[in-house]
Amino acid sequence: MKQLAYISSKLLFYIFSILYIFIMVFSILSYFEYKFDIQIPFVEVFENHSKIKVPLLGLNIGVPFNYSILIMWSAMSYYAVYFYSFKEFLKVFVKKKMFETKSLKRLQLFLILNVIPLIYIIIFIISFLIRGAAFRLVDDYFIVFAHLVIAFLIYLYLDVLKKGKYIQEENDLTI
Amino acid sequence: MPIIVTLDVMLAKRKMKSKDLADIIGITTANLSILKSGKAKAVRFSTLEAICKAMDCQPSDILEYVED
Numbered sequence: 445m446k447q448l449a450y451i452s453s454k455l456l457f458y459i460f461s462i463l464y465i466f467i468m469v470f471s472i473l474s475y476f477e478y479k480f481d482i483q484i485p486f487v488e489v490f491e492n493h494s495k496i497k498v499p500l501l502g503l504n505i506g507v508p509f510n511y512s513i514l515i516m517w518s519a520m521s522y523y524a525v526y527f528y529s530f531k532e533f534l535k536v537f538v539k540k541k542m543f544e545t546k547s548l549k550r551l552q553l554f555l556i557l558n559v560i561p562l563i564y565i566i567i568f569i570i571s572f573l574i575r576g577a578a579f580r581l582v583d584d585y586f587i588v589f590a591h592l593v594i595a596f597l598i599y600l601y602l603d604v605l606k607k608g609k610y611i612q613e614e615n616d617l618t619i
Numbered sequence: 620m621p622i623i624v625t626l627d628v629m630l631a632k633r634k635m636k637s638k639d640l641a642d643i644i645g646i647t648t649a650n651l652s653i654l655k656s657g658k659a660k661a662v663r664f665s666t667l668e669a670i671c672k673a674m675d676c677q678p679s680d681i682l683e684y685v686e687d
Binding site: 613614617618619 | 651663
């Protein structure tokens with residue numbers, strides 16, 4: 445079961461990474477099509493945005509030709525690192541020796557990654573307040589909440605792992 | 620730690636090599652080295668018994684208490 449979860453997370457990471465690279469490359473190419481009128485496959489250009497058709501998955505990704513593309517890229521980069529970290533997190537369970545410094549570091553990274561969306565949302569809310577715009581509770585905030593719940597569980601598990609590491613060290617140094 | 624392992628002194632007295640002792644008591648030379656260097660956190664009674672038997676000595680001959 446643990447092995448299956450690890451393999452699934454590995455697959456998820458590779459699929460997402462390929463998708464990320466594909467979208468990144470074709471969003472840049474779509475801008476070239478928009479500017480220089482060069483025909484690029486999988487891309488459909490409109491007035492101020494384009495659509496990337498992802499083969500096999502049948503996804504249609506909208507690419508804006510403004511600064512919001514940076515937000516899109518940063519979000520995708522974040523999830524590429526997140527899935528990598530998730531894969532590494534599950535690797536801890538399939539290893540024979542669980543209570544290692546390396547495992548602790550992997551979990552700490554995963555914990556930090558789950559807290560990052562909260563910082564992003566805080567900045568987002570502050571920017572809303574500065575501009576005096578009305579702040580709405582949309583679906584995106586529930587993703588942040590889910591990340592926070594995961595972060596809390598990871599935090600608890602990290603504590604267990606730290607104590608386990610101490611006991612493991614004691615056991616290893618008992619001759 | 621206030622407990623000092625004086626195993627190397629006893630080894631010198633008995634003119635015995637660490638490797639030979641490790642072989643007799645059935646632990647690895649790496650673990651014996653940990654024990655000798657004082658890095659060990661605990662010693663099993665079975666290990667202590669085996670050392671005492673192999674070196675014909677008392678636990679007090681290889682363990683010493685020194686106040687910090």
